Amino acid sequence: MDTGKRRILHVLPVAVPPHAWQGFAEQFPAGILDGDTEVEFTAPARGPANMIDSDYERTISDVAVLAAVESVLAAAENAERDFAAIVVNSMSDSGLLALRSRVAIPVVGAGQASLTLASCLGSRIGVVTMWRPWHALYSSAAAAAGISERLVSVRDIGIRPDAEELLGDRETVYPRLLDACSKAIQEDGADVLILGSTTMHPAHQFLAEQLDVPLINPGVAAQQLAQQLVRARLTHSRRAHPAPARPDSGLLAALTART
Known part of the structure; x- marks a missing residue:
């Protein structure tokens, strides 16, 4: 449903179940969100189970974050129109550079x-x-x-x-x-x-x-930077982050599908 607000998608880099997302949403006290902005959360269906504590989990979380966003892209009629920006809601900045390559809207890491x-x-x-x-x-x-x-x-x-x-x-x-x-x-x-x-x-x-x-x-810093970029109509450079020639959402879906 179109609320007329700018939607910013926050992606968690670990497989946090939906019932726990509210705890992350509470990081934005009154006055942090612009009046015309609303925040939505998503998380990978599969990925590190709870935390990113090793190089192994950092690599998996990069793929998991990209797959989570691909799932949103696939479900939306036009995700880059529906969402004004994406925030990687983690100090790990998991998948940050890959997401900037994949989408044209601003992508910010905490x-x-x-x-x-x-x-x-x-x-x-x-x-x-x-x-x-x-x-x-x-x-x-x-x-x-x-x-x-x-x-x-x-x-x-x-x-x-x-x-x-x-x-x-x-x-x-x-x-x-x-x-x-x-x-x-x-x-x-x-x-x-x-x-x-x-x-x-x-x-x-x-x-x-x-x-x-x-x-x-850090979550507030990322949200406010994302809002500033949206207001200023700025996004990342395509020279710095070239788009992929052939995005492979099917591979990502297969790697991260629920079993």
Whole structure:
């Protein structure tokens, strides 16, 4: 049904069931979404089961994200008309470059968006995250953004994350996150911080109110960048991201079909 609003599609890179998508939708507090914009979520039918914790899962998630979007393209009469932009709702930026090659509408990744924003707000960037296997995501994203030398701190709290339950036991998690933020600032010299996952958004307000440096919520950064690109009628360069000669949605569907 056409609501007359600009629809932005958020793609999760892991096989999160639909009943858990509302937890991700809650990362956009009042005032974040433009009045003429609405957000929809999707996730791969198959892919990493919960989190992206290794090179193996990062590769699978790239394919899974592309397949999830191909499914939306196949179901819509004209997906690039129906959707104004696509957001990869993860610091992993899974499938980001492939999606830019596949579609002409803007495609934004939470990792790239939050690091770019951080570079505008400070000179020494820190990331506070859940556990060590995610550290590689941030060095890769910083290198892709050309700001590796400005990523001075990555700290974790040693708790395995959960894409469905998000932060789980907040009485345990929140104080540990605050301690990690404080150490990133005081010991590592970070002057701007990023939450290391879009699944960590419930802690943003609690932490931001107690810190004296900016704290970036990556999902919000990506959403607002997507909105800005749509308003400005800008999208990625076809010279930088050439379209595929022969998209193979059939192969992607076969690889990711439910069994």
